[in-house]
Amino acid sequence: MSAYSCNNNKSNGYDMCEDTENEYTYEKLMKIREFLAERIHVGIICGSGLGSMGEAVRNSVCIEYKDIPSFPISTVQGHKGRLIFGYVSDVPVMCMQGRFHYYEGYPLSKCVMPVRLMKLLGVTHLIASNAAGGLNPSYKVGDIMLQKDHLNIMGFSGNNPLRGPNDGVTNLVRQLGMEDDVHEGVYTCMGGPNYETVAELRALKVLGVDAVGMSTVHEVTTAKHCGMKCFAFSLITNICSIDYENGEEATCEEVLDVGKSKETILKVLVENVVKFIGEHSNNE
Numbered sequence: 001m002s003a004y005s006c007n008n009n010k011s012n013g014y015d016m017c018e019d020t021e022n023e024y025t026y027e028k029l030m031k032i033r034e035f036l037a038e039r040i041h042v043g044i045i046c047g048s049g050l051g052s053m054g055e056a057v058r059n060s061v062c063i064e065y066k067d068i069p070s071f072p073i074s075t076v077q078g079h080k081g082r083l084i085f086g087y088v089s090d091v092p093v094m095c096m097q098g099r100f101h102y103y104e105g106y107p108l109s110k111c112v113m114p115v116r117l118m119k120l121l122g123v124t125h126l127i128a129s130n131a132a133g134g135l136n137p138s139y140k141v142g143d144i145m146l147q148k149d150h151l152n153i154m155g156f157s158g159n160n161p162l163r164g165p166n167d168g169v170t171n172l173v174r175q176l177g178m179e180d181d182v183h184e185g186v187y188t189c190m191g192g193p194n195y196e197t198v199a200e201l202r203a204l205k206v207l208g209v210d211a212v213g214m215s216t217v218h219e220v221t222t223a224k225h226c227g228m229k230c231f232a233f234s235l236i237t238n239i240c241s242i243d244y245e246n247g248e249e250a251t252c253e254e255v256l257d258v259g260k261s262k263e264t265i266l267k268v269l270v271e272n273v274v275k276f277i278g279e280h281s282n283n284e
């Protein structure tokens with residue numbers, strides 16, 4: 001008799017069934033995968049220098065991008081390049097500590113692949129963050145801009161992640177005591193890797209852009225296409241100068257320094273937004 005025999009003795013409260021061959025067919029295993037995958041609820045993408053939000057993940061398991069088959073690697077400063085699975089405010093999450101940018105040489109389809117992976121793993125809500133230059137004169141370094149809309153400048157030329165075959169939270173943030181530092185504005189993604197010229201910034205301002213970066217637009221576009229709800233925000237890491245005399249230019253170092261200086265509030269922000277999602281998404 002094998003160690004397990006189907007009898008009605010529930011010696012330890014469990015039916016001990018015989019270990020039959022092929023019990024775990026592919027279909028049955030896929031059902032187990034689906035059950036486990038449905039457990040990941042919120043996806044988080046950390047922008048440049050904003051990887052500290054990944055430290056808010058509890059009971060975490062970290063997997064380096066380089067260890068994941070055919071996964072791109074992060075080549076930009078301020079992007080650790082690892083996936084973190086775990087819990088934030090008791091909500092199961094997967095967090096990208098490092099994202100992929102078009103200017104790294106990755107096509108948009110590769111930049112947004114992690115969003116599609118999140119969808120396959122059951123993610124229903126995406127929190128996307130980035131470091132951006134402030135164009136709106138009321139912004140100061142260290143402020144947060146909630147992205148109420150975006151201008152898909154790269155899409156103007158048809159460079160869109162949806163190309164090819166067709167495969168809402170403001171009050172909450174203000175309740176964190178950030179009234180004076182939180183804005184709602186329009187973000188745009190430039191191709192990079194260079195920062196904008198004065199002429200480009202002047203043009204963007206005319207177009208109504210409040211903050212300019214090099215990411216997020218294609219990820220949010222893809223997430224919405226996948227049916228996810230999105231919360232995207234920018235940490236204003238520098239003020240874009242639109243006059244030639246000022247001469248102040250953004251640098252990667254200052255971007256990362258501001259991200260570091262705001263890591264505590266960013267962790268608090270992501271914990272509260274994930275908690276809010278966990279408490280409200282069942283009503284959808």
Ligand SMILES: O=P(O)(O)O[C@@H]1C[C@H](O)[C@@H](CO)O1
Nearest residue numbers: 047048130131214215252255
């Ligand atoms: O990943 P994000 O959009 O936060 O990165 C921004 C844009 C550039 O990659 C970099 C500029 O320093 O920060």
Ligand SMILES: Nc1nc2[nH]cnc2c(=O)[nH]1
Nearest residue numbers: 131132133212213214250
């Ligand atoms: N394109 C762009 N991305 C940024 N990321 C942080 N600051 C900036 C900026 O001024 N321009």
